[in-house]
Amino acid sequence: AGAAGEQPLALPAPGEGGGEDGGEEVRTVTVGGNPVQIDSLGPVVVNSDGSISRIANWHEMTEAEQERTLRLIGKRNRKRLGRGDS
Numbered sequence: 331a332g333a334a335g336e337q338p339l340a341l342p343a344p345g346e347g348g349g350e351d352g353g354e355e356v357r358t359v360t361v362g363g364n365p366v367q368i369d370s371l372g373p374v375v376v377n378s379d380g381s382i383s384r385i386a387n388w389h390e391m392t393e394a395e396q397e398r399t400l401r402l403i404g405k406r407n408r409k410r411l412g413r414g415d416s
Contacts, residue, residue: 359393361400373400376407 355370372388385391391399 359397359400361397361404366400366404368396368400372396373403374407375403376410378410380410 356367358365358367360366370389372385375383375385377383385399385403388396388399
């Protein structure tokens, strides 16, 4: 809650502030033979308590490290979300 008369910040229009059309880096990596699109922040991690987070050093990992991490995070996320282990 801001001061009286302040307008809330608006979301950017489509194509202006990130995402595939807005210039944010989106790349495709292959995990288990399947293409996966990842933005510059990296994958979403489902924590054991159900909260979500990101991997802090994602941008510092090599492509091989990112692919391994995606494979492991994907399996763990599916398990934590009750969608199996494969």
